Amino acid sequence: MNYAKYHALGNDYLVLDPKDASELPAKDDIVRICHRNFGLGSDGILYGPLKSDKADFGLRIMNPDGSEAEKSGNGLRIFARYLYDTGAVKNEAFTVDTLGGVVTCKIEDGAESITVDMGKVNFAMNHIPVDGPEQSDHNFGQPLSFNGKTQTVYIADIGNPHCVVVQDEISAQQAHEDGAAIEVHEAFPNRTNVQFLKVIDRNNIQIEIWERGAGYTLASGSSSSASAAVAHRIGLCDRDITVHMPGGKIGIHIGDDFAIRMTGPATHVASMQFDDEALGFKVEA
Numbered sequence: 001m002n003y004a005k006y007h008a009l010g011n012d013y014l015v016l017d018p019k020d021a022s023e024l025p026a027k028d029d030i031v032r033i034c035h036r037n038f039g040l041g042s043d044g045i046l047y048g049p050l051k052s053d054k055a056d057f058g059l060r061i062m063n064p065d066g067s068e069a070e071k072s073g074n075g076l077r078i079f080a081r082y083l084y085d086t087g088a089v090k091n092e093a094f095t096v097d098t099l100g101g102v103v104t105c106k107i108e109d110g111a112e113s114i115t116v117d118m119g120k121v122n123f124a125m126n127h128i129p130v131d132g133p134e135q136s137d138h139n140f141g142q143p144l145s146f147n148g149k150t151q152t153v154y155i156a157d158i159g160n161p162h163c164v165v166v167q168d169e170i171s172a173q174q175a176h177e178d179g180a181a182i183e184v185h186e187a188f189p190n191r192t193n194v195q196f197l198k199v200i201d202r203n204n205i206q207i208e209i210w211e212r213g214a215g216y217t218l219a220s221g222s223s224s225s226a227s228a229a230v231a232h233r234i235g236l237c238d239r240d241i242t243v244h245m246p247g248g249k250i251g252i253h254i255g256d257d258f259a260i261r262m263t264g265p266a267t268h269v270a271s272m273q274f275d276d277e278a279l280g281f282k283v284e285a
C-alpha cells in the first residue's frame with residue numbers, strides 16, 4: 001500500500017489516497033501501520049481525497065490507536081499540501097469536508113505556508129460529551145480532579161474536543177502524566193485532547209500537548225486553535241497569537257465569534273510502501 005508521509009512541525013501523518021485503497025485499513029491494521037517500531041510510524045492516517053457533496057474534497061482523520069478524529073489542524077495543512085503536491089489544487093482557496101465541519105484552506109508562498117479557516121470555537125459543554133458540572137458561556141472554567149489534585153480547566157471544541165489547563169509553568173513530563181489522566185477522565189466519555197498552556201505575553205503562548213488517541217505530540221493545529229481561543233477568552237491574550245510548541249510555531253488569528261484562522265507549514269518526508277508482511281505484528285488489546 002502506498003503512503004505519503006508528511007510532518008507539520010513534528011506532528012506526522014501518513015496520507016492514504018483512495019485511488020490506492022478503496023477503503024480504510026481495519027482498526028488493528030491502522031495501529032500496526034502507525035506503530036513507530038513495527039510500522040511506518042505516524043501520529044495518524046489521513047484518508048482522502050474523498051468525494052463530498054458539501055465541499056471540494058472529503059477527508060477522514062484516523063488516530064494511531066485506530067479511533068477517528070473529527071478534525072486535525074496539522075492534518076488539514078498536510079492534506080492541503082498533498083493536494084498541492086499531486087496537482088489537485090494550486091493557489092486558489094478550496095474547501096475540505098471533515099467530521100468536525102467544512103474548512104477552507106489556502107496554500108501560499110509555494111506551499112511554504114498554509115492557512116486553514118478552522119471554524120468557530122464553541123465553549124459550551126453540550127458540544128462535547130462531558131459528565132459532571134455544566135460549563136456555559138457564563139460559567140467558563142471548571143474544577144477537575146486528576147492525579148490527586150484539582151485544577152481549573154477550560155473546555156473548547158473546534159470540531160474536535162479540547163481541555164486546556166492554564167499554568168505559570170508547563171513541561172513535557174506533566175503533559176505525559178496529567179495529559180494521559182485527563183484524556184480518559186470519566187468527565188469525558190468521548191475522551192479529550194489536552195493542552196497545558198503558559199502565557200508568554202499578549203501575543204504569544206506556549207503549550208505542551210497530549211492528544212486523544214495519539215499521546216504526546218510535538219505540535220497540534222487544533223490544540224493551538226483551542227488554546228489560543230481560551231487565552232483570548234479569559235482576557236490574557238489579544239486576537240493574533242503565536243503558539244510555541246516543542247516542534248515549532250503556528251500563527252492563530254481569532255476573528256468574530258471565535259472563528260479561527262491557523263497558519264503554518266507542512267513538509268513532505270517520504271513516499272513509501274507498507275508491506276503487508278508487517279501486518280503480522282500482534283496488537284495489544
Ligand SMILES: N[C@@H](CCC[C@H](N)C(=O)O)C(=O)O
Pocket residue numbers: 011063068069070071072073074075160161193211212213214217219220221222223
Ligand atoms: N494533531 C491534530 C489533532 C488530531 C486529532 C486528535 N488526536 C483528536 O482525536 O481529536 C491537530 O493538529 O489538530
